[in-house]
Amino acid sequence: MLYIFCPHCGLRSQNEFAYGGDGSVKRPTLNKEVSDKEWDNFVYNRKSPRGKHVELWHHISGCRQWIKVQRDTVTHEIFKTVSADKEI
Amino acid sequence: MSQTYRLNNSGQINRDKKISFKFNGKKYFGYEGDTLASALLANGIHLVGRSFKYHRPRGFFGAGVDEPYAIVQMVRNKETEPNVRATEQELFEGLEAKSVNCWPSVNFDIGAINNFFNKFLPAGFYYKTFMWPKSFWYRIYEPFIRKAAGFGVASTKYDSERYEHKYEYCDLLIAGSGPAGLSGAYAAAKNGASVILAEEKPRFGGSLLTSEVNIGNQSGKDWAEKIIAELKEMPNVTVKNRSQVFGYYDHNMLVMSEKVSDHLPKTKKFSPKQRLWYIRAKEVLISSGSIERPIVFGNNDTPGVVLASAAKEYLKVYGVLVGKKPLIFTNNDSAYETAIEFKKNGIDPIILDSRNAPNSEIIEEAKNLGIHIKFSYVVVVANGYKKVKSAQIAQISPDKKNLGKIEKINCDCICVSGFWTPTIHLSSQSGNKTKFDEKIDAFVPGKSKQNETTVGSANGIFNLEETISTSFEKGYQLSKKITNNDNKVSVPQVSEKKFTNHDKFWCVPLPNKKNFKRFLDFQNDVTVSDIELALREGYRSIEHVKRYTTLGMATDQGKTSNLNGLQLVSDVENKVVPSVGHTTFRPPYTPVSIGAIVGREIGKHSKPTRKSPMHSWHEKNNAVFVDAGMWLRPRYYKKANEGLFEASKREAANVRKNVGVCDVTTLGKIDIKGPDAAEFLNRVYTNAWLKLPVGKxxxxxxxxxxxxVMDDGTTTRISENHYHMTTTTAQAANVLSHLEYYLQLVWPELNVNVVSTTEQWAGAAIAGPKSRRLLQKLFPNKDLSNEGLPFMGYSDGDLFGVPTRIFRISFSGELAYELNVQSDFGNFMWEKIIELGNEFGIQPYGTEALSTLRIEMGHVAGSELDGRTIPYDNGLDGLISRKKDFIGKRSLNREAFIAKSRQKVVGVVPLDKKTSIPEGSHLVKDASAKLPNPKLGHISASCWSVEYNNPFSLAIVKDGKNMIGKKLYALSPLKNKSIPVEIVSSHYVDPKGERVRS
Structure with missing residues (x-):
């Protein structure tokens, strides 16, 4: 079970969190023309890298904040976690 | 029966407490402190089971967790449990155990015939035999294999025992309480670290319980007792016996199973049978010790062949002789301790040492005691079927390839020692890449991956002085790193006998023209020739050899067999062991009860049960409940002999005719506040929200x-910057997470806060043509006319002093209202509604009637919003705003979503107006078409229309728009039904929606 540092609460066990997928995805701005490709990349296409990965976790059984976590998908090492408003 | 193999004055058992137990129906006696194994051996019982494949007699091989043979079926307090190792099971009064894998009895086992057909059971026989004829598989082969395979029988009853989970955090977790673990724990505890010390056995001390050493001017055993006593007194230390750390997971999470009550006749009240500990440790000290490995020789599986260390443990801990004419067969010094122990107890052992005249302190001691030692001698084969009767021995050439003349020697047990294998399971599970240590012919931990440090013989150190000094140092260093304290305790003086080198010899060659079975894996019956065959057949990777031959795949996970298997592969392949590599160590280290893994999350405790504040009223009024997510909701209220069908029809008809009340507390409720709330809703919902007035x-x-479509519901503007959102019961949690995601990550500039208020409000829906008249009684001073509170209107109310939110919204399609009060007043509200509604013929209605009402109105719900449909499919395309952007809008112009033949919700009526259509039925053109019959759609929801008194269903159908009026068939192969149907509009009742606005 992972041990995830929540920037708001401290170190907490994985079972307090829900996984939220790729944290580097940016939603296209509202009311803007978006090409099919751009939209597909936002909705469907993910990289799923082997190694470092920035991902979202939602502290659902804690502070209910979405946080960004940089994790190694092979070793599960967590390098860094930041609050939703910051970039990794 | 008397305990003829029990010594009079040795051992660490309590001779004042005699214990009776039953094995295979026969009564025996042992003492408190015995294991089932030691008690049976004391009674001279060596035959305890039959082997997996050949059904050969099986006795005891070890004295603990490594035991491959002595697996029994336990009966404890009327519960039966398979796969219990007799070497670990402590004796208690009334214990009952049975042999497994034998029929009709362990003494006369029909399956032993396999032994003579062994030519048909070679490596990989599963893949080779039982193949032809094909028709034999189901009827003959499979039932036969199923009957033959496995150890013991799982209970089919509900396990009445209680298992618990515990979460713990500590600075330092220490796995194993031998000399290394005790030293590390003591040094760290004295330096202020919080320590958990775990020992798998009932007794602490590990090898110190059986070794002749001196630590700090006292015997090793006394020193261990002193340290444990001191540790137990320290507030920063938790000391746990009968506790196996069996898994090392990510981020220094270790799991330990504590056998709290397995050693007792019955679990005590308020105590669990077992407890699973999830331990998050800052540092982990692995002091798991080592396991003796056997030397391979002919018929080395005969009962009476035991590990030398186990024989010593039975002597020193339990005062039990594994035999009275022991033969010790070794390639190293440690087995000499066993021989000396026999000698001290008046038994004359003979030592066969594969080495050519080695010299050391302990060998000298053995010689001085007059023990008969034969150097350069080996056991070629053990004689005897159910018990060792004698052995054929021979001199072996220095290159270990040729045997001299075979001699016969009488003996009743063979104590074998092929040196020691470090227990590196936990280290390896942590991600540590192990390395091969040539000096000890075994793998040891390499560079640490997580915060783990391995010490003692688990790290390949077999010298006590070095073990103790390095473990003290590690305990000190690790604790200093965590606590920053600097209290270093002094390391005690150690004196022990120095050992000389072991012989790199592990397998006795076969004599000319003899083909004895030489076992590598004792539990899965894997022999040297099986591995050789697998290699001849082309298996190379050790992982493949393992799976093909099942070497090391039994419940003991090859604790005594893996390394010899690797040696064999490396010999045959002419490779060195490290290049063969070892198979992956995976948790658990030893089998763990399923009950312990499940813990308390079983039955109704597997998830929380949510109840509305009106739950007890529903109970008192004969509600039959249904699970709605975690909620319990009344499905219908039973009157007299009614079933679901009659009751729900009555309840729904009463709503259409008079007035009904339904508990809608379970709907998700989200409070939304902030100056940008309207803008936020406008982005979240598909329709326009900027102009919704307050009170609507x-x-x-x-x-x-x-x-x-993710969800639907109503949202009400309570005041300028305050909204009340409702979601479906099922999606409440997802919608909240969804909203938080957009507010925190996508549009953080919006000044909006959301919070769940589902639990804070109790809700009641009042529906039916008489609902306004009832509402007027509830709120006599309020203008509730169609103008005063129009459809989709909202108002505050005062319900006899209780502040109430009144919404004029309808799910049933009738004139309807929903009332919300603070949860504490939910029951008050409900009782008032019933009390004042009596004169209007009010009846409570459950989810079944609720469904009926919405289905015949054509209102979509969860069965249509099933995670596969878009607004168009559900007839919700009128709610799509063209003027603004919102979540998901860009996806709606995908090719498939705008296709002309797009699926759509329609109504379905059976032509005979009698036959109910099962939900899930497929709609097809031709009921008797060849399979696969093209599917046009499926029935999503069915009810009995109370308006028209005939069955009515909703369906999602391809090209639904043009299907109205078509005649199709609804097929339900599950219910064996084929029903001719007509497709109609989904709005079956009141298609213009006049009632809700009346």
Missing amino acids: ARYGVMLREDGI
């Missing part, structure tokens, strides 16, 4: 980004 509710649909 609006129905909204929200999508996922891929255009699929």
